[in-house]
Amino acid sequence: MSWLSPTLQVLLVEALWETVVMVGASAAIAVAFGLPLALLLHVTAPGGLSPNALLNRPLGLVVNATRSTPFIILMVAIVPFTRLVAGTSIGTGAAIVPLALAATAFLARLFENALREVDRGVIEAARAMGATRLQIVVKVLVPEALPGLVAATTVALVSLVGFSAMAGAVGGGGLGDLGIRFGYQRFMPEVMATVVVILILFVQGLQSLGDWLVRRLSHR
Amino acid sequence: MASHRPLPRVPLPGQPDRPAPDAIALDGVSRRFPGGAVALDEVSLAVREGEVFGIVGRSGAGKSTLIRTVNLLERPDAGAVRVLGLDMLALDDAGLRAARRSTGMVFQHFNLHTRRTVAENVAFPLEVAGIPTAERRARIAELLPLVGLEAKRDAYPAQLSGGQKQRVGIARALASRPRILLCDEATSALDPETTRDILALIGDLRDRLDLTVLLITHEMAVVKAICDRVAVMEAGRIIEEGRVFDVFTRPAHPTTRSFVAEVIGLDVPEATLARMPPPPPGTIRRLAQVLFTGPHATCPLVSEASRRFDLDINIVSGRVDEIAGEPFGVMALAAGGSAGQVGAAFAWMRELGLIVQELDR
């Protein structure tokens, strides 16, 4: 990267690391919260394992509301919450909070779709064999949906890379932030180009990894 | 397979001829789905221990709903369900799960776990029942040879043929040593030859493991191949029921008749009929299918009828077959003569116990 000054090279590596941290941490949180949420939505849906409209409706509403709020607005709207959780509202750590929240809602829906793809016949067979509801969820639903869950996570990771660039605008750092500050505001096209290429490679890598994992996991 | 059944059934001393108790007894079972469809309309049914009982009917007749009420995958709105003497509707959750383990179920689309190998699929009901790993392994080692799948133990369902998948389904259904096997269209996704293999396997397992089998199908050929008794369903009701041989040879209901015709009906070759000269003036020619059961010899009957009633009788086609080990003959004949005599001849044959069905053309 001799077209960049040594200082910029250091900044670039730092920014890449920040992006990895933001995307990785928020994705991990989103999976941790999104999967139980999706299971709850799926199981309580009409015709599910234990239908419960009283739980399903409000839950679905909250998820939808979060999903339909534009990320930039969500980020600003939850600043008090972010301060409460991260102790600050600026920086990489603070950016993880809104990213994780948006990704959780996003993933919950994607996961729910993956769960819905599971063949009802297999569930029915498990019931006929005397499985409890918990056994059906743990031993049938999740394992059968696993390739779909991984594919959904890949989609979320790729979206998070894009969102993390926006988080840069509130001081979250990362590659997007670097691109804006140097490439755009200081008019250094070579920085912008480098950032874009790295982002493309990053996304490609994530996608390929996800696809490979899905192929390994599914036996269809 | 001496190890399969831990408690062999021993005839009760002093009661050698006691009739076998009902393995499955449905009494006035009704089920109406929200939206109006009456899937079951006061169905009563008794499946005896050790028999293969078939339920046949057209699509939408309520067959699946019926078999699903046996292990309460479908809860009836009204009626009683007793399985092996147990009042299923009175059970709590844990009791119901235990009862379900004593009735294996086999499905049309196999319903295997795509991400589990053959061995892992068969292990599933044992896992669910909390059987320890070592015991599970031992059980799988006896189950796979039973269905001829030792070589495929580590294959995934996607790598198996339809017939092999159903063998996995059967092994899985038998894993927890059930005494009842429920089969919902178990062969409907298979080709005719594989269907025969799977039915032979089910029949063989019934004998070896002392199973009671309740089997649903829309194909009379399946009933003919394996069932002892059969019930015919239409619009949520059982319209006819009896020993397979009786239902096949003496169907009472028109729907049953059309089902039976699929299997034992005769093709009357159009060309043969066309080649026959027109009946002489003043006479008629009627076509009838005649079914012989029991000791009748066909030829003397035809020539005797011909002589007695002064008829010309052509045998258009004929064949001898058997149902559940009982032989029967069926033939199509064209009887020509005066209208009165033809009718009298058919009546005479019926009196002799033949089943005469006039074929319209």
Ligand SMILES: Nc1ncnc2c1ncn2[C@@H]1O[C@H](COP(=O)(O)OP(=O)(O)OP(=O)(O)O)[C@@H](O)[C@H]1O
């Ligand atoms: N879950 C359901 N909700 C509403 N209606 C249903 C449901 N399941 C079955 N039915 C209706 O009940 C009737 C009987 O269905 P059932 O599946 O028992 O028929 P079947 O004899 O098994 O048919 P097939 O041979 O096509 O499998 C049909 O009219 C069907 O549309």
Ligand SMILES: [Mg+2]
């Ligand atoms: Mg059906």
